[in-house]
Amino acid sequence: MPPHTHPYSEVVTIISGDIGTSHGDTFEKKGELLKPGSLWVYPAKHSHYAWTGNEEAVLQVQFVGPGGIDYINPADDPRKK
Known part of the structure; x- marks a missing residue:
């Protein structure tokens, strides 16, 4: 996941797999x-990013909405491809 921010704070828990952040x-x-x-x-509004090891991973992300994501580099935004 490329560097990005959210308009809310988030709590992330790893359910399975290995994650770097x-x-x-x-x-x-x-x-x-x-x-x-x-x-x-x-x-x-704190920029952050994440990556996995060689296998998929499942995360639980908790936040109080409304939701949103802003990519630091707009070219990383999959909604614009």
């Missing part, structure tokens, strides 16, 4: 992959 405007895989049961919080 970090923050900033530039995608850079840094740090270890997190395991199922891991949880993190990103505040509203």
